[in-house]
Amino acid sequence: MPPRSKPVAVVTGGNRGIGLEICRQLARKGCQVILTARDAAMGRVAARSLAATGLDVSARVLDVSDPASIRRFSRVFAKAPGRIDILVNNAGIYLDGGYDAAGNPGPPATETTLAACEETMRTNLFGPMLLMQAFVPLMVGQGHGRVVNVSSGSGQLATMGRGELSYRLSKTAMNALTRVFAAETKDKGVLVNAMCPGWVKTDMGGPHAKRSVAEGADTAVWLATLPAKGPTGGFFRDRQPIPW
Ligand SMILES: NC(=O)c1ccc[n+]([C@@H]2O[C@H](COP(=O)([O-])OP(=O)(O)OC[C@H]3O[C@@H](n4cnc5c(N)ncnc54)[C@H](OP(=O)(O)O)[C@@H]3O)[C@@H](O)[C@H]2O)c1
Numbered sequence: 001m002p003p004r005s006k007p008v009a010v011v012t013g014g015n016r017g018i019g020l021e022i023c024r025q026l027a028r029k030g031c032q033v034i035l036t037a038r039d040a041a042m043g044r045v046a047a048r049s050l051a052a053t054g055l056d057v058s059a060r061v062l063d064v065s066d067p068a069s070i071r072r073f074s075r076v077f078a079k080a081p082g083r084i085d086i087l088v089n090n091a092g093i094y095l096d097g098g099y100d101a102a103g104n105p106g107p108p109a110t111e112t113t114l115a116a117c118e119e120t121m122r123t124n125l126f127g128p129m130l131l132m133q134a135f136v137p138l139m140v141g142q143g144h145g146r147v148v149n150v151s152s153g154s155g156q157l158a159t160m161g162r163g164e165l166s167y168r169l170s171k172t173a174m175n176a177l178t179r180v181f182a183a184e185t186k187d188k189g190v191l192v193n194a195m196c197p198g199w200v201k202t203d204m205g206g207p208h209a210k211r212s213v214a215e216g217a218d219t220a221v222w223l224a225t226l227p228a229k230g231p232t233g234g235f236f237r238d239r240q241p242i243p244w
Helices: 017-028 040-051 067-079 114-142 165-184 213-224
Strands: 008-011 032-037 057-061 086-089 145-150 190-195 235-237
Touching: 008 017, 017 032, 017 040, 017 057, 017 086, 017 213, 032 040, 040 057, 057 067, 067 114, 086 114, 086 213, 114 145, 114 165, 114 190, 145 165, 145 213, 165 190, 190 213, 213 235
Parallel strands: 008 032, 008 086, 032 057, 086 145, 145 190, 190 235
Antiparallel strands: none
16 A cells, blocks of 8 residues: 555665765655664755755654664654655665776775775675665555665666675675565565666765756665566666666
């Protein structure tokens, strides 16, 4: 069943970058947006900046790398608003060194530390996994839900290249996570998809990136608001399917 009142959307890493823009665009589309951030003050400031323009956005604390924080968030969320229509797993980290102006990634895989891999996996993979485990059953119970995993072309096996090992591993695994949850929710009203925002001008993307946050957020917002017959278990960029 589609939501009877305003759809409730939860966005992780909503305090800046692509996540903040996803919050803005979802709220403009009439959602009640719960902007989550690991830093309470930063989340509050970001949510207020959107609410000041008349949008329905409020802030909650959520550190996706911390299972206890996810448990706390889910517990409080179950009381109010208690319903979730959209989960956007946007929060992410990139610990592999930046890109140069030509778009080439930094140090080779031989230099990647286990610590960097573990930290990246905790944030980019296990956080989304635990959130999906917490919220997808609610969506199935409602008979309606949309999950958008903000992945990356860096996780595509079809075009896998050198470097950025921990980030690539985390995003390839996030794509697998997407496929598994999509298979398990098939025909239950829940659509689970992954997307790549492209190379976006944010703190992570850096100053050489080609895309604006508005362009980067567009496909995530489209997937978050898909109609009932929309795709599930897909990987998209610019609203078009791309190879895994
Ligand atoms: N920018 C690009 O070119 C690009 C390309 C492909 C994919 N992506 C993906 O797009 C998503 C957003 O990236 P972005 O460019 O907007 O990055 P960004 O500007 O660096 O923002 C990252 C966001 O994630 C949050 N975050 C990091 N760790 C967190 C944690 N443990 N708990 C909660 N929030 C956490 C950050 O919060 P703090 O402010 O507290 O650090 C921040 O809000 C990421 O998943 C990224 O992998 C980006």
